[in-house]
Amino acid sequence: NAGVTQTPKFQVLKTGQSMTLQCAQDMNHEYMSWYRQDPGMGLRLIHYSVGAGITDQGEVPNGYNVSRSTTEDFPLRLLSAAPSQTSVYFCASSYIRTGGGYGYTFGSGTRLTVV
Amino acid sequence: GDSVTQMEGPVTLSEEAFLTINCTYTATGYPSLFWYVQYPGEGLQLLLKATKADDKGSNKGFEATYRKETTSFHLEKGSVQVSDSAVYFCALAGGTSYGKLTFGQGTILTVHP
Numbered sequence: 001n002a003g004v005t006q007t008p009k010f011q012v013l014k015t016g017q018s019m020t021l022q023c024a025q026d027m028n029h030e031y032m033s034w035y036r037q038d039p040g041m042g043l044r045l046i047h048y049s050v051g052a053g054i055t056d057q058g059e060v061p062n063g064y065n066v067s068r069s070t071t072e073d074f075p076l077r078l079l080s081a082a083p084s085q086t087s088v089y090f091c092a093s094s095y096i097r098t099g100g101g102y103g104y105t106f107g108s109g110t111r112l113t114v115v
Numbered sequence: 116g117d118s119v120t121q122m123e124g125p126v127t128l129s130e131e132a133f134l135t136i137n138c139t140y141t142a143t144g145y146p147s148l149f150w151y152v153q154y155p156g157e158g159l160q161l162l163l164k165a166t167k168a169d170d171k172g173s174n175k176g177f178e179a180t181y182r183k184e185t186t187s188f189h190l191e192k193g194s195v196q197v198s199d200s201a202v203y204f205c206a207l208a209g210g211t212s213y214g215k216l217t218f219g220q221g222t223i224l225t226v227h228p
Contacts, residue, residue, distance in 0.1 A: 031215065033215045033216070035216075035218075040220060040221075041220055042204060042218040042219055042220040042221045043159075043204065043216075043218040044218075045215055045216075045217075048215045058215065090158065090159065092216070094208070094215075094216075102147050102166075102208040102209065104149075104161065104208070104216060106158055106159045107158065108157075108158045109158045
């Protein structure tokens with residue numbers, strides 16, 4: 001089915017380890033973004049991209065890197081994992097609808113625990 | 116920058132009660148407004164949306180009206196069910212948030228039989 005695919009669904013890391021959360025979409029959406037969800041804080045934007053080769057920081061970018069070499073893929077890299085990065089991560093793709101407004105599709109999330 | 120403020124939770128109701136979850140926003144221009152729902156252990160689902168002033172979004176008995184004069188997008192349902200227990204997020208896109216969503220902090224709703 002078309003949509004946003006995130007892998008892995010669950011991950012446990014040790015402090016200091018690095019890893020990449022994968023996100024892929026097959027809807028040819030221009031915009032992609034990464035959010036983290038923490039209790040009582042809603043979803044906060046980490047990084048986003050308005051097209052291949054273009055990325056920018058969101059509200060909480062520290063400790064994370066992204067790149068967008070293709071329209072389809074937007075991986076999120078944790079450089080040196082810290083317990084404060086324990087969270088649920090969501091990837092989203094989006095587009096501007098003809099006639100105005102936005103359409104968003106979210107992945108199912110990655111639950112990351114850093115010990 | 117853009118921001119979204121939701122009413123503090125958690126909200127606890129009895130089945131068939133009336134629900135209102137308040138949401139106000141700050142944004143430049145003409146943002147699109149959304150309500151998302153997250154059921155326990157699941158991801159985000161779009162509940163409803165509105166793209167311009169006075170638009171009413173509706174889905175599954177839930178409604179919200181885009182009020183530009185009061186910068187609000189309150190969520191309402193006339194008669195809640197136990198199955199509506201979830202976390203509800205108000206969000207906006209557009210304004211200065213081009214291509215990305217700005218979320219409120221979420222409101223936990225629990226409905227008892």
